Amino acid sequence: WHGKRVLELGAGTGLVAISLAAEGAQVWATDGNPKVVQCAGRNVQGAGDLPGRISLEVFDWNSDEDLHRIQAAGPWDVILGSDLVYPGNAGRRCVASNDDKPPADVTLLSLLGSLASYETEVILALKDRTGEVERFIDHVANKPETWRLTQAPSETIMPEFRALPTLAVLHLQRLPLGT
Secondary structure (H helix, E strand, O other), X not given: OOOOEEEEEOOOOXXXXXXXHHOOOEXXXXXXXXXXXXXXXHHHHHHOOOOOEEEEEEOOOOOHHHHHHHHHHOOOOEEEEEOOOOOOOOOOOOOHHHHHOOOHHHHHHHHHHHHOOOOOEEEEEEXXXXXXXXXXXXXXHOOOOOEEEEEOOHHHXXXXXXXXXXXXXEEEEEOOOOO
């Protein structure tokens, strides 16, 4: 991870960002909830000096202003996120702008298209509760000219998580036009 430019969506506590920065990554850790970002900031401060760097940012996926700010900070070697399409975030009041926008699974794919270059690796760990992960995978499958999607085989997932049939670790890569 040394020297990689990483965008984390849904940073939560900041633990992933801290771990990546400990490996030398330059991490932009984002979350749509300002209070979550504030708490993650306390955890980042508590981690002390790290070989990499962490920038914490509020990022409302439905805000053009936020999107342009995050795009300007790129390009990204890796975009990653965990549990981004849970039911409370999949079209229901995660942020105020969700009232008049598509569900998070639709929004996430559009967002990734705006942020990922052809060289960006996208890694998502998603837990399915009510079909939202399957819908996300279907959205990707309906755009085969745009995305290559692979799902990590269960044997590559940590043993404590392998038995969860609702866990999907997805790798996405944008495809150049005309491929």
